[in-house]
Amino acid sequence: MSSAVAMEATRRRQRLSSNGGASEMTEEPAGQWGRAWEVDWFSLSAVILLLCTAPFLVFFFVMVCDQYQCSVSQPLVELYRGEATLRSIWDKAPSFTWAAAQIYTVWVSFQVVLYMCVPDITHKFLPGYAGGVQDGARTPAGLINKYEINGLQSWLITHALWYANAQYFHWFSPTIIFDNWIPLLWCTNILGYAVSTFAFVKAYLFPTNAEDCKFTGNVFYNYMMGIEFNPRIGKWFDFKLFFNGRPGIVAWTLINLSYAAKQQELYGYVTNSMILVNVLQAIYVLDFFWNEAWYLKTIDICHDHFGWYLGWGDCVWLPFLYTLQGLYLVYNPVQLSTAHAAAVLLLGLVGYYVFRSTNHQKDLFRRTEGKCSIWGKKPTFIECAYRSGDGGLHHSKLMTSGFWGVARHLNYMGDLMGSLAYCAACGFGHIHPYFYIVYMTILLVHRCVRDEHRCSSKYGKDWKRYTDAVPYRLLPGIF
Numbered sequence: 001m002s003s004a005v006a007m008e009a010t011r012r013r014q015r016l017s018s019n020g021g022a023s024e025m026t027e028e029p030a031g032q033w034g035r036a037w038e039v040d041w042f043s044l045s046a047v048i049l050l051l052c053t054a055p056f057l058v059f060f061f062v063m064v065c066d067q068y069q070c071s072v073s074q075p076l077v078e079l080y081r082g083e084a085t086l087r088s089i090w091d092k093a094p095s096f097t098w099a100a101a102q103i104y105t106v107w108v109s110f111q112v113v114l115y116m117c118v119p120d121i122t123h124k125f126l127p128g129y130a131g132g133v134q135d136g137a138r139t140p141a142g143l144i145n146k147y148e149i150n151g152l153q154s155w156l157i158t159h160a161l162w163y164a165n166a167q168y169f170h171w172f173s174p175t176i177i178f179d180n181w182i183p184l185l186w187c188t189n190i191l192g193y194a195v196s197t198f199a200f201v202k203a204y205l206f207p208t209n210a211e212d213c214k215f216t217g218n219v220f221y222n223y224m225m226g227i228e229f230n231p232r233i234g235k236w237f238d239f240k241l242f243f244n245g246r247p248g249i250v251a252w253t254l255i256n257l258s259y260a261a262k263q264q265e266l267y268g269y270v271t272n273s274m275i276l277v278n279v280l281q282a283i284y285v286l287d288f289f290w291n292e293a294w295y296l297k298t299i300d301i302c303h304d305h306f307g308w309y310l311g312w313g314d315c316v317w318l319p320f321l322y323t324l325q326g327l328y329l330v331y332n333p334v335q336l337s338t339a340h341a342a343a344v345l346l347l348g349l350v351g352y353y354v355f356r357s358t359n360h361q362k363d364l365f366r367r368t369e370g371k372c373s374i375w376g377k378k379p380t381f382i383e384c385a386y387r388s389g390d391g392g393l394h395h396s397k398l399m400t401s402g403f404w405g406v407a408r409h410l411n412y413m414g415d416l417m418g419s420l421a422y423c424a425a426c427g428f429g430h431i432h433p434y435f436y437i438v439y440m441t442i443l444l445v446h447r448c449v450r451d452e453h454r455c456s457s458k459y460g461k462d463w464k465r466y467t468d469a470v471p472y473r474l475l476p477g478i479f
Contacts, residue, residue, distance in 0.1 A: 047224045051308065055189060058320050061435060062182060062327070063093055070328045070432040093182055100183030103176065108191065111246040114157060116237060120150035130293040137302045139229055141211035142392050147296060148236050151245045152289040158250055162257065174261035177254065178330065185320060192312035196223070199239060199306050203227035214305060226307025239306045245292065248318040253282050255319060259326035263333060272341050273334040276425040277325045280348040284418060287356060294363050299451055325422045325433045334427040344425045351417025358403040358411035365399045374402040382469060384462035396459075400469045407472040408452070412444040448473050 061072075067089065068074045078084035123131030131152065136145045166174045173179065200223050207213050212229035216222055231239045256278045260270050288295065295301065304310060336344070364372050370381055379401035387393055403410045419440040426433040452473070456463045473479055 096186040097183040100180045104187040114154040122153045134293040136296040151292040177258035178262040188316045192315035196308040196311035208232045224308045226305030243314040248314045255323045256326045271333045271335045273425045274329045328433040348421030351414045355414030361402045382466045384459045386458050398466045
């Protein structure tokens with residue numbers, strides 16, 4: 001299928017575009033920047049390991065709460081002593097149910113309807129919000145795809161209906177998500193594997209844009225990391241945008257609300273720790289949807305191809321492991337001291353400030369092509385050149401002012417501070433809720449490394465000039 005028909009993407013040979021901070025950056029032949037074209041044995045081993053272990057890791061962290069009050073060590077000790085077997089643990093876990101399948105089918109279908117059939121109107125009356133049809137970033141083949149941005153509207157409609165049901169209609173219990181949590185795990189796995197497999201097959205048989213496909217020659221790597229850059233069905237159903245934002249992130253705040261409702265049902269009150277987790281994570285989710293148009297310029301959309309990593313990850317990993325703190329607090333209600341709660345709130349808000357302010361500076365720099373003020377001064381930058389897959393020569397500006405002059409990925413530092421706040425809200429009784437900060441540290445450090453590898457491949461010697469000007473990646477003076 002030709003790119004013009006499938007995507008109605010616009011080829012734009014803009015001579016100058018402002019990219020802002022460190023996100024992407026060649027002296028290599030056109031089209032060679034982006035995801036790996038060849039796979040070494042270490043990468044292949046890591047891919048196979050993740051494919052084999054990640055689903056069981058998710059099951060483990062959910063199961064230990066259901067059977068062991070969220071103790072990570074107790075099932076391992078029982079297995080070691082012979083007091084339990086893998087089969088006995090598996091048999092105790094709730095199995096797939098048709099009730100959960102119906103819930104999940106209705107949920108995903110509803111999000112598809114909101115995504116495809118309800119054009120955004122919120123941008124017409126919310127000052128500063130960029131919704132409706134927006135341009136994405138240039139792909140390695142030189143395309144600029146169009147997206148219908150309506151995530152904030154979908155979130156608002158979904159939560160308004162949730163509130164109306166809880167207060168007035170009573171169609172279902174607010175604890176419905178928690179009450180079907182492990183059966184829903186099986187349902188999300190079915191969708192995650194189904195959409196990943198469909199995208200894999202589609203890339204071979206009817207790719208949306210063949211010029212942006214990457215085949216490494218290794219079936220495992222292709223399946224996990226994806227082949228197609230922007231697989232779509234029809235004009236607007238973009239796999240990456242839908243599954244990255246919906247149904248997982250819209251569900252994130254609903255899952256937390258269900259946890260809070262369960263805590264109220266079990267104990268007759270909601271702890272301040274549960275309120276903190278709900279509030280801090282809701283800020284992050286709302287920030288995501290308020291800035292969904294900006295998200296089109298981030299690594300998930302700009303560089304990652306759509307495979308199991310995104311398809312399964314967004315359906316399963318995100319909703320189950322990003323909400324571990326709320327799940328833990330259902331089984332282990334923690335009432336924090338005033339000082340502890342204030343410290344957690346302060347850490348979360350400062351982390352959010354760093355995260356949002358850093359990204360705002362880059363966005364402002366891009367939109368104004370550097371004609372703006374950063375920290376009261378005219379921003380400095382390094383101008384770079386690169387070629388896209390269609391042979392076009394393009395230019396970008398990499399900012400070296402503000403937060404972007406302190407470190408090349410200081411926004412990730414803010415993200416990590418917020419992540420730590422979520423975990424610290426659970427107290428220090430178990431390591432279970434702290435898996436999230438460990439995972440996010442690994443994820444973001446790895447993202448730094450692979451992002452900069454792409455930048456180096458894309459911008460060549462210009463990237464070296466940039467790293468000389470901003471020597472630290474994440475933490476000034478350390479890394």
